[in-house]
Amino acid sequence: MTYLSICFVSFISLFILSLLMFVLGVYFILNNLIYFIEWEILSMNSNSVVMTLILDYMSLMFMGFVLFISSLVIYYSMDYMSSDLNINRFIMMVLMFVLSMMMMIISPNLISILLGWDGLGLVSYCLVIYYQNVKSYSAGMLTALSNRIGDVALLMSIAWMMNFGGWNYIFYLDYLNNSFEMLIISLFILLAAMTKSAQIPFSSWLPAAMAAPTPVSALVHSSTLVTAGVYLLIRFNMLFLNNKIGMFLLLISCLTMFMSGLGANYEFDLKKIIALSTLSQLGLMMSTLALGFPKLAFFHLLTHALFKALLFMCAGSIIHNMKDVQDIRFMGGLMGQLPLTVICFNTANLALCGMPFLAGFYSKDLILELVCMSNMNMFMFFLFFLSTGLTVCYSFRLIYYSMTGEFNFMPLNSIDDNVNVKMSRGMIGLFIMAVMGGSFMSWLMFPIPHMICLPLYLKVLALIVSFIGGYIGYFVSILKFDNKMGFKYYYLKLFMGSMWFMPIISTYYLSGTPLLSGSSILKSMDQGWSEYLGGQGMYLFMMNYSKINQWFQNNSLKVYLVIFMLWIMLLSGCMIY
Numbered sequence: 311m312t313y314l315s316i317c318f319v320s321f322i323s324l325f326i327l328s329l330l331m332f333v334l335g336v337y338f339i340l341n342n343l344i345y346f347i348e349w350e351i352l353s354m355n356s357n358s359v360v361m362t363l364i365l366d367y368m369s370l371m372f373m374g375f376v377l378f379i380s381s382l383v384i385y386y387s388m389d390y391m392s393s394d395l396n397i398n399r400f401i402m403m404v405l406m407f408v409l410s411m412m413m414m415i416i417s418p419n420l421i422s423i424l425l426g427w428d429g430l431g432l433v434s435y436c437l438v439i440y441y442q443n444v445k446s447y448s449a450g451m452l453t454a455l456s457n458r459i460g461d462v463a464l465l466m467s468i469a470w471m472m473n474f475g476g477w478n479y480i481f482y483l484d485y486l487n488n489s490f491e492m493l494i495i496s497l498f499i500l501l502a503a504m505t506k507s508a509q510i511p512f513s514s515w516l517p518a519a520m521a522a523p524t525p526v527s528a529l530v531h532s533s534t535l536v537t538a539g540v541y542l543l544i545r546f547n548m549l550f551l552n553n554k555i556g557m558f559l560l561l562i563s564c565l566t567m568f569m570s571g572l573g574a575n576y577e578f579d580l581k582k583i584i585a586l587s588t589l590s591q592l593g594l595m596m597s598t599l600a601l602g603f604p605k606l607a608f609f610h611l612l613t614h615a616l617f618k619a620l621l622f623m624c625a626g627s628i629i630h631n632m633k634d635v636q637d638i639r640f641m642g643g644l645m646g647q648l649p650l651t652v653i654c655f656n657t658a659n660l661a662l663c664g665m666p667f668l669a670g671f672y673s674k675d676l677i678l679e680l681v682c683m684s685n686m687n688m689f690m691f692f693l694f695f696l697s698t699g700l701t702v703c704y705s706f707r708l709i710y711y712s713m714t715g716e717f718n719f720m721p722l723n724s725i726d727d728n729v730n731v732k733m734s735r736g737m738i739g740l741f742i743m744a745v746m747g748g749s750f751m752s753w754l755m756f757p758i759p760h761m762i763c764l765p766l767y768l769k770v771l772a773l774i775v776s777f778i779g780g781y782i783g784y785f786v787s788i789l790k791f792d793n794k795m796g797f798k799y800y801y802l803k804l805f806m807g808s809m810w811f812m813p814i815i816s817t818y819y820l821s822g823t824p825l826l827s828g829s830s831i832l833k834s835m836d837q838g839w840s841e842y843l844g845g846q847g848m849y850l851f852m853m854n855y856s857k858i859n860q861w862f863q864n865n866s867l868k869v870y871l872v873i874f875m876l877w878i879m880l881l882s883g884c885m886i887y
Contacts, residue, residue, distance in 0.1 A: 316398055317388045320405060324381035331374030338367040339754050346418070346480075362478055364418040368608060371751075372415050372541065375612055376533045379619045379740070380408045386623055386736035387525045390630055400440065404529065407433045411534045415541065418480040420468045427464060427506070427538065431457040434535050438522045449518040452816060456515040460505030460539070467498035483548055496549040499542065500559060507539030507592045509566045514813040516589050520581040524626030527581060531588040532619035537611055540595045544611075547604035560600035560686075564693040567593030569810055571700030575707060575783070576807030580625050580636045583708055586809075587662060588618060590701060597694070598677050601684050609755055610673035616747045617661035617669050620740040624655035627733050628712070631725045638708065643717040647725040652713055654737045659709060661744050663702045663776060669748030674698070676752075678772040679762045698772060699779030706783035 337343070345365040352359040384404060391397045410429025417423045431454065439450035471477050473491065503509075508516040516536065520527060530536065543550070543559075550556040570589035577583045591614050598607040628644065628651060629636055645652050661668035664675055681694050727734055805811065841847070 314388060316401055317384055320401055321381050321385040321388075324377045324384065324408070328374050328377035328381060331370050331377060334365075335367050335370035335374055336754060338365070338370055343367075361422065362419045363416045364480065365416065368544070369415050371612065372533075372608075373412060375615050376408060376411055376415070378743070379533050379615060380404065380529055382736045382739045383525045383529045383619070383623075385739075386528075386626070386733050387523075389730040389732040390525055390626055391523065400523070403433055403436055403440075404526070407437065407526075407529065407534060411538070414538055418478055418545075420464070420471060420477040420479055423542070424461075424464055424468065427502075428461055430506075430535050430538055431461060434519070434522075434530065437526045437530075438519050440523055440526070441521065446521040448817070449515075449521040452518050453515045456505055456508075456512050456816070459512070460502035463498045463501040463505070467495050467502070470494055470498070479546065483546070492549055493555075496546070496553075496555050499546050499549070500555060503539035503543045503596075504562070505539070506542075507536055507596065508589055509539075509562050509593065509596060510569065510810075511812060511815075513566060513570070513589060513809055514816040517582045517585045517809070518813070520579075520585050524581065524622060524629060527585070528619045528622035528626065531585060531622060533615035536588060536592055537595075537615070540592065540599070540607065540611055543596070543599050544604045544608050547599060547602075550600060551602050556600045556602075560597055560690060563593045563596030563600060564690055564697070565593075566590075567597065567697040568693050568700070571697045571704065572806050573809045574704040575700065575786075576803065577704075578637050578639055580629065580638050580641075580708075580712070581622075583638070583704060584618070584621050584625055587621075587701065587704070590697060591618070591662075593697070594674070594677065598680075601681070601686070603677070603680060605755060606673070606677060606680065609751060610677060612751055613661075613669040613673045613748045616740060617658045617744040620654055620737060620744050621658040621662065623733070623737045623740060624651050624658060627651045627727075627730065627737065628655070630730065630733070632719055635719060638711040640719045641712040641717075642715040643713075644725075645713050647717065648727050650727045650734055651737065654741045656709060656713070657741060658744055659705045661748075663705050663780070664698070664772065667749070669744050669746075672748035672752040675772055676760065676762075679764060679769070680760070682764055682768045682771070683762060695771065695775045699775040699782075702776045702779035703783035703786075706780045707787045710784055710787040 343366070347363040347365065349361045349363065350358050351361055384401060387397070387400070387404075391400055394400060407430065410426045410433060412426070413429065414423055414426030417426060434457070435450050435454040438453050439446045468477060470491065471479065471482070474482050474485075476482075505512045516531075519530065522530065550559060567590050570586040570593065574583050574586035574590070577586060591610070595607045595610055595614070598610060628641065628648065631648060631651075632641065635641075657668065661670040664671045666675075678694065678698065681691065808814065
């Protein structure tokens with residue numbers, strides 16, 4: 311089969327499956343159904359290996375969205391990756407990635423969750439190092455090692471749940487909510503989710519993972535890898551209600567949201583700006599969850615998946631047309647050259663900002679209004695709205711640099727939307743969903759609207775903050791203020807623009823003393839004294855003694871007895887004499 315036929319078959323299969331999941335999800339919502347399926351894989355001597363699946367509206371809808379986005383990403387890749395010699399391998403890895411996510415979504419069992427969880431980690435590493443260079447290898451290692459921390463936490467929670475006699479956490483959540491085990495398992499699950507969804511202090515791997523091809527970024531940063539942690543916490547949501555762990559999660563997620571929004575305003579790499587925007591939205595989902603609104607966090611997870619995948623696809627189209635240049639300072643004036651891409655890009659950006667009646671508005675506006683009604687301190691309230699303003703700020707800054715003014719790249723160029731037809735069609739499919747998806751999902755998931763009673767100034771606060779943020783982003787970009795800060799505020803700019811030094815701490819400092827000391831301990835203990843006194847020492851001891859034993863067994867014992875008797879007789883004769 312040629313690469314085109316493999317891509318097309320994968321696209322059609324995933325698209326049909328996504329439609330099936332959508333229809334089933336709508337049916338399950340309308341009839342309030344939950345199916346819990348146990349499939350006995352093997353039964354031998356009264357021991358059974360059982361695979362459990364949970365099918366409810368949440369898992370079906372999420373699978374529908376993942377399959378829909380991945381089908382369009384594969385269709386988009388037919389153009390984007392057309393010059394790649396190993397495109398078949400790329401498509402297979404994307405399909406393995408989607409399969410791992412499916413495994414994680416439909417599992418109510420921690421063991422099968424771990425299979426999907428580790429599958430995501432392994433395949434994401436392979437995809438991040440896809441372009442084989444030093445930068446990609448470093449980014450892949452940072453991604454893999456950061457995620458291993460969460461994998462270990464999940465393994466620890468599996469070990470702890472052996473106390474209950476089963477790993478189907480669905481059965482134990484009510485019991486866990488009132489026990490000491492709740493605290494232990496909650497902490498492990500929280501640590502796992504924080505590493506996968508890149509919350510502080512594990513945030514540095516998410517922008518580094520931009521070394522992967524752009525179609526992979528569209529899939530990873532919208533609905534698969536980074537949302538796995540949020541989805542896990544949504545399933546375990548009752549462990550975080552009304553306790554200190556929920557408050558800790560709220561603080562960490564709000565700080566993540568603020569830090570990434572601030573960092574995006576200093577970034578000039580197109581893909582990294584969108585990656586930091588993903589990090590900001592993950593913080594928003596986590597904080598919504600910590601406030602006690604799991605359905606709303608799931609709703610934002612779905613709407614965010616649509617416009618974020620579209621945003622990455624448009625960024626990929628721009629980068630592809632600009633001969634792999636990602637710096638936004640080389641762009642400008644793209645409105646006249648890539649009209650379709652720019653329309654999709656601006657729509658996705660406005661949906662991200664919460665523009666009324668686009669997908670992001672229905673979830674973000676509702677979250678901010680419920681924040682106004684929640685019982686929280688002033689600091690958290692301030693962080694929520696400041697982060698919203700920063701989102702609009704970096705979005706308008708991005709629009710200014712890439713869309714307006716003069717084209718800054720080359721006087722001779724061949725930039726055109728019509729060259730890559732499949733990329734454009736993939737973007738149009740997501741464009742429709744980014745416009746309509748939010749309202750459609752809000753009618754389905756919240757048939758009875760929330761009762762929100764707020765004074766006028768709080769009701770319009772989100773809108774005011776958005777307008778101020780957009781104005782500041784555009785105004786600061788016109789003045790080139792981020793370039794003119796100069797050496798006067800150099801260290802402040804360095805701190806805010808480098809994710810509060812987290813990438814430096816995660817790479818240089820950790821690769822220095824801790825890893826070198828680990829290497830010396832490995833050489834002196836694991837491969838040194840413990841080998842000499844342990845495995846290898848025991849082996850040499852047993853081998854030497856078995857040689858002596860073999861020597862005795864291979865020779866005639868009678869000869870030795872005669873010699874021994876003669877020696878005794880000679881000795882006794884000498885003594886008598």
